Amino acid sequence: MKTLKNLGYLLGLPLLLILIWWAATLESDNFFVPTPASLVETFAQVWLGERVFTDVLPSIGRLAAGVLAAIVIGVVGGVLIGSVRWLRALLEPTLEFFRAIPPPVLVPVLMLLMGITDTMKVVVIISGCVWPVLLNTIEGVRAVDPVLSDSTHTYGINGWARIRYLVLPSASPQIMAGVRQSMSLGLILMVISEMFASSSGLGFAIVQFQRSFSIPEMWSGIVVLGLLGVGMSFIFQWAERHILRWYHGQKEVENAA
Amino acid sequence: MSSKTLTSGAAAPNVERQHRQARKAPTKQLLGLAGILGFLLTWELIPRLGIIDPAYLPPASEVIAALLVDFGLTAFWVAVYETMKAWFLGLLMAVAAAVVLGFIIGSSNFLRKATNSTIEFLRPIPSVALIPLAVLMFGVKIESSLLLIVYACFWQVLIQVLYGVADVDMVANNTARTYGLGRMARIRYVVFPTALPYLMTGVRLAGSVALVLAITAELVIGSPGLGREIALAQSGGAISGMYALVLATGLIGVLINLMMRFIEKKTLAWHSSVRSEVLV
Numbered sequence: 001m002k003t004l005k006n007l008g009y010l011l012g013l014p015l016l017l018i019l020i021w022w023a024a025t026l027e028s029d030n031f032f033v034p035t036p037a038s039l040v041e042t043f044a045q046v047w048l049g050e051r052v053f054t055d056v057l058p059s060i061g062r063l064a065a066g067v068l069a070a071i072v073i074g075v076v077g078g079v080l081i082g083s084v085r086w087l088r089a090l091l092e093p094t095l096e097f098f099r100a101i102p103p104p105v106l107v108p109v110l111m112l113l114m115g116i117t118d119t120m121k122v123v124v125i126i127s128g129c130v131w132p133v134l135l136n137t138i139e140g141v142r143a144v145d146p147v148l149s150d151s152t153h154t155y156g157i158n159g160w161a162r163i164r165y166l167v168l169p170s171a172s173p174q175i176m177a178g179v180r181q182s183m184s185l186g187l188i189l190m191v192i193s194e195m196f197a198s199s200s201g202l203g204f205a206i207v208q209f210q211r212s213f214s215i216p217e218m219w220s221g222i223v224v225l226g227l228l229g230v231g232m233s234f235i236f237q238w239a240e241r242h243i244l245r246w247y248h249g250q251k252e253v254e255n256a257a
Numbered sequence: 258m259s260s261k262t263l264t265s266g267a268a269a270p271n272v273e274r275q276h277r278q279a280r281k282a283p284t285k286q287l288l289g290l291a292g293i294l295g296f297l298l299t300w301e302l303i304p305r306l307g308i309i310d311p312a313y314l315p316p317a318s319e320v321i322a323a324l325l326v327d328f329g330l331t332a333f334w335v336a337v338y339e340t341m342k343a344w345f346l347g348l349l350m351a352v353a354a355a356v357v358l359g360f361i362i363g364s365s366n367f368l369r370k371a372t373n374s375t376i377e378f379l380r381p382i383p384s385v386a387l388i389p390l391a392v393l394m395f396g397v398k399i400e401s402s403l404l405l406i407v408y409a410c411f412w413q414v415l416i417q418v419l420y421g422v423a424d425v426d427m428v429a430n431n432t433a434r435t436y437g438l439g440r441m442a443r444i445r446y447v448v449f450p451t452a453l454p455y456l457m458t459g460v461r462l463a464g465s466v467a468l469v470l471a472i473t474a475e476l477v478i479g480s481p482g483l484g485r486e487i488a489l490a491q492s493g494g495a496i497s498g499m500y501a502l503v504l505a506t507g508l509i510g511v512l513i514n515l516m517m518r519f520i521e522k523k524t525l526a527w528h529s530s531v532r533s534e535v536l537v
Contacts, residue, residue: 009370017375032393089288094296100465100510102472105484105503108491112313112499184383188473191385195477203385210389218393222386229381 034216039223042216047224051205056224059190059202062118066125067186071179074130078137078175079167088138099135103128103189107196121193121201128189129182136178140171173247176240183232191225202228315497324501333486337509340482343399343471344464344513347406351467352460355411359418360444360452369419380416384409384470385477392478399481402474409470410463417459421452454528461517468513472506483509 018036025035034042047056081087106127114120144167152158152166168175194203206221241248297317304311327333362368384405391401425448433447475484483506490499 010374013371013375014378086288089285090292090295092292093289094292096514097293097507097511100514101503101507102469102510104469104473104476105487105506107476108487108499109503112491112496113309184381185469187383188385188469191383191388192473192477195385195388206386206389210392215393218389222390225386226378226382229383229386230378233377233381 032215034219038216039219043220043223046217046220055201055205058118058200059194060228062121062201063125063186063190066122066190067129067183069122070126070129070182070186071133073126074133074178074182075137075168075175077130078134079141079163079171081134082138082141082171083167088142092138095131095135095138099131103185104192107189107193111196121190124193125186125189129186132181132185133175133178136174137171140174141167143174144170169246172243176244180236180240183236184229187225187229187232312496315500319497320500320504323497324504327498327501327505333505336481336483336486337505339399339480340468340471340475340484340509343402343406343474343480343482344467346399347403347471348410348460348463348467350403351407351410351463352414354407355414355418355459356456359415360422360448363419363422363452364444364448369423376412376415380412385473388474388477391474397479397481401478401480402471402482405470405474406467409466413463413466414456414459417455417462418452421455422448424455425451454525457521457525461521464513464517465510468506468510 022036025033081091103124107124110120110124110127114123148166148170152162157165190201191203191206194201195207202221202224206218206225209215209218209221300314300317302316303309304314304316362372387405387408391404395401395404429451430443430447433443438446471482472484472487474480475482475486476488477484479485479488483502487499487502487506490496490502
């Protein structure tokens with residue numbers, strides 16, 4: 001009974017919305033809004049063929065490469081800048097400025113510097129995604145519990161071991177918050193870089209459909225992007241649960257106390 | 258965390274800390290200034306030494322000069338006005354919708370459970386996926402920008418409001434009920450103050466997201482504003498003009514961040530998270 005109720009909560013509203021959509025498109029012959037059935041049909045037709053290899057997978061590859069590189073650069077740079085006080089004071093205003101530049105404007109800039117290549121698209125993603133991770137890591141490293149920090153000094157834990165067992169774990173909640181922002185930003189930048197300058201990829205395909213007024217195909221592309229976003233959010237939640245298990249446990253204990 | 262260590266400490270060390278910080282503050286600002294100057298110097302030298310062709314990366318002095326020229330042009334300020342108009346209207350609509358819906362959904366257990374799966378599904382959909390739709394529906398008008406901005410910011414704020422409403426202290430709520438406060442009065446005096454810090458965080462985040470999407474819409478779709486000017490400058494080969502506009506968007510971003518932090522501080526001046534910051 002309880003699982004049935006939960007299932008109702010899970011599927012009730014989505015089913016209701018689809019029903020409304022179906023009922024609304026049943027009579028009218030609106031050019032812009034396809035019926036659910038035709039959308040599903042087009043979706044299977046367009047995306048479950050060779051497009052997976054020519055458009056979807058390359059896009060996902062660029063996205064993954066960009067986001068992962070941004071995370072690595074952000075965490076390494078953040079730990080470095082966060083642990084050295086004068087370096088932080090030196091770089092903070094400049095970094096704040098770079099973070100404030102809306103990342104999409106980097107697309108034309110990097111297009112100019114690097115030409116329209118795969119590398120340029122990955123660099124666009126990196127240069128947009130690195131800031132949330134970097135700045136959050138700096139904040140996290142700076143906020144390491146001073147008592148723990150002193151204890152590790154007293155025990156003679158230095159260098160790599162200190163970073164591995166003290167700095168990274170205590171900064172990880174903030175790092176994950178940054179990674180979360182980066183992932184959604186990365187998806188946006190992937191689409192924009194392909195819409196703006198590309199001859200393949202998801203963003204390009206969707207714009208092409210729109211320009212040729214293939215409306216159901218365009219909608220199916222929007223659905224693909226949506227699914228990609230939802231998939232990334234699932235991967236992130238799974239990773240966060242594993243990496244921050246200790247943190248959530250600690251929070252629970254603190255809240256209960 | 259820092260608030261805990263601060264409030265447990267006696268008053269004397271606080272005073273001492275303030276003195277130490279007052280002495281250290283100028284050094285910190287000087288270092289920050291040195292960082293900016295160092296960055297500009299590196300930027301100046303890279304094209305001058307020929308590491309990157311100046312045709313693609315003009316030296317900093319040239320770009321800053323172009324930016325100063327822009328400051329004197331009406332067309333530049335019109336573009337800034339268009340961008341900021343889309344930013345403000347989009348943010349306003351998103352926040353209004355998210356606050357109303359957030360309070361309605363958040364205060365009912367049934368609605369919260371029933372909408373959870375839909376919200377979690379719709380939220381991660383990147384708003385740029387709506388670009389083709391915006392082009393078809395509105396063309397190169399401000400409505401295109403607004404569609405993207407509202408969609409992206411709405412979820413950002415809604416989630417925060419939902420967290421905030423869920424965070425209401427049951428004891429406070431029950432006390433208010435015992436004293437005979439009605440539903441509206443409880444929302445006004447108990448739920449709203451609890452949710453306000455969350456709401457302000459959401460609005461601050463949404464503020465920078467809105468700028469990103471305003472610029473994106475202008476860049477990709479071509480609705481009026483700074484983004485379109487950047488695309489035009491790039492395709493027209495006005496390279497230092499393009500870099501100047503990129504700098505301008507960065508400056509607008511910094512201003513928005515500062516403004517949002519200021520508003521947050523003002524509206525939450527009574528809240529302990531802000532009050533303890535004053536001590537530091």
